[in-house]
Amino acid sequence: MTGSLLRALAGHAEAAPDRAALVTSGRQLGYRELYREAAAVAAGLNRRGIGRGALVGVHGEKSAEAVTALLGVLLAGAAYVPLDPSAPAARRRGLVGDAGPAAVLGPRSRMPRLTAELGPVRLLAVEDLVEQHGDEPYRPAEVGPEDLAYVLYTSGSTGRPKGVCIPHRALDAFFAGVGPLLEIGPESVCLNTSALHFDVSVVDLLLPLLHGATVHLGPALPLPALLLDLIERERVTHLAAVGSTLTLLAQQGDGLTGRRLGSLRRIMTGAEVLNPATVQSWLAAAEQVRVVNGYGPTEATCLVVAQPIAEREPGRTAHYPIGTPLPGVTVAFRAPDGTVSEHGPGELLIAGDQLMTGYLNRPEEQAAAFLEVAGVRHYRTGDLGRRGPDGVITFAGRADDEVKIRGYRINLNEVRGSVESHPAVAQAFVAAAPDGRDGLALACVVRLRAGAAVDQAALAAHVAGALPRYMVPREFVLVPEFPALSTGKPDTVRLRELVGAR
Structure with a gap:
């Protein structure tokens, strides 16, 4: 059934209205208040003719207003396009020009800056929408499986950023596949370390809210001492961070020695090849934690393959495999001669409901990104790997990580x-x-x-x-x-x- 996050938020607001949903440096919102504010944003958008099928930009500064905006856009039936607040103004203006959003949401305090930087686009302050529509009853818009949930722009390594279009079908499939792996529940305390324009935010922001957990919105910069203090003080149970951030935290000062990390249950990581010493540092410091090494491109909703790691192996230097596909995900391998096999080696090809619809306004690049195998559409990752006899996949770098000297x-x-x-x-x-x-x-x-x-x-x-x-x-x-x-x-x-x- 489409829109699992939207239904869950309404359910939590009704069943556990005062349970903490979102905690920032300046505010704490219970589920009732978070849903009320998000619904007010949705009502404000709908009253302005913005709803199903529309794109809405969101100034991605890490704040309660930004989270309210993201959720409000979804409730309105539209798709959110997060804008990196640290990116040069010209880049953000270019993304707005490419996406053509019906409006851009941001905090009231940033309206003068956004007006100057983004050019001729409709700007709406989140606080204004909440004040104007906060007391109105609201019924969330109906969304279909192929309606877009969000559009995330890639880093632009090709020189021209591409908007990755993720539909509700893909988001729901991701939630269903990764949920049992992370075991997040209403008693979980989750730390968001990722930027809101980064696809890991689906793991450490949207997924916890789906399951009724408490989310602590981390600082914009991953300052090691601040994050470690927060993990200890708030007894964080779930953490998601890229490998280099985990390494940075593990090597802060005396490292993790002496830190009280017994509350940690799951650390989700990925996006980079993991440093085995970093993983072992966390496993040694948190006796009940399991590290989940995840793999997946933005084009396949963040994570499609995962390997839980619980073995304490001090001194390990061998790299970890990336694991086995999530339920509903199919992985095949394309050899240099174009043949496709189940075990590889070769380029990883991904199929399943988690795949993007395509790239926004990029028909040629979209066509090149997909390959049909036996009548099934596969995404070409550009990553290399193989599947072992045990079914576990190992990562062998990107195709362009190989050089000849x-x-x-x-x-x-x-x-x-x-x-x-x-x-x-x-x-x-x-x-x-x-x-x-x-x-x-x-x-x-x-x-x-x-x-x-x-x-x-x-x-x-x-x-x-x-x-x-x-x-x-x-x-x-x-x-x-x-x-x-x-x-x-x-x-x-x-x-x-x-x-x-x-």
Whole structure:
């Protein structure tokens, strides 16, 4: 049945009106109040002729008003388009121009800035809608399976951002598939660390609200001490964060040593290849936690394959598999010669109800993103992997993570893993950079652990002890912190610039 989140919110408002739904630095809203405000936004949109089939932009600043806006857009039958508040004004203006939203919602305090930055688009203050329509009875709009729930823009690594259109059919399938894995319930306390324009927010914001849990909206910047203090103080049970954020938290000060993390039950992570040492640090610090390594592109509603990790293995260096498909998801593999198989190796192809409708206003790119296999539409991920005899899938990097140097084919993830196995290294990034002698050479950006010291020669010797010499980076650039995107992921464009890679 379509619209499970909308029905659940109405049910929680009726059955547990005073249970905390959303907690921010300045407000706490119970389910009744959250639903009332979201319904007021929906009523305000409908009265202005904005409803089913429309797109509505939402200024994605992490606040109660932003969450109210997202939910209100859904209740109105429309789809939300979150705008990254930290992005340059020109980029946000470009996204608004591309999406053509019927309106953009934001907090009253940001209206002057949004007016100046976004150009000729209808702006509505969330507080105004709540004040004007907060006492009106509201019946949520009926939505169909193919009606859009949200449009998320990709990072634009191709040079032109693409709007990924996720329908209610996909969102409902995701909720049904991932729910049993995370076991979130009304007594759960969940920490939102992801930006609202990042697809992980579906996991750490919408999914907890579906199940009647309490969501603490984390700060816009993942400040390690602040987040760890919050986890301890509020006895957080569920946390979702990209791998680099988990590493940052695990290495803050004395790491997780001495932290009271016994309340944690699930940590959902993914979006990057996991550092095994990071996973083991969390497993050692929180005796009841299970880490879930998730894999999935935005085009398939965040997560399609998952691997629960509970084994305490101090000193582990082997990378974790990404696991098995969620219920309703099919994964196949396409070899370089175009043949498709169940076990691979090859490019991961994804089928099932979690797939996007397509890219907004990008018919050519949309056509290239899909491949029909035996009459079934599959999404081409560009990621490489294989399925083992036990049915578990391992990730082998992206197709463009493989380079050829001096005739040797090299997987950059393998080199990065070797560098990160050095005890002084916290995080590494490897790229192929122009080289006057060989055309291309490997170069590596390294962030050291707090208090650690190591020189380039020692790092090169360490890698040479594990990999062939042609896989040893010629240059190591040491940095205090990795540049990051607003989503928390490493900024690969800036990292490549540090080593002169193209």
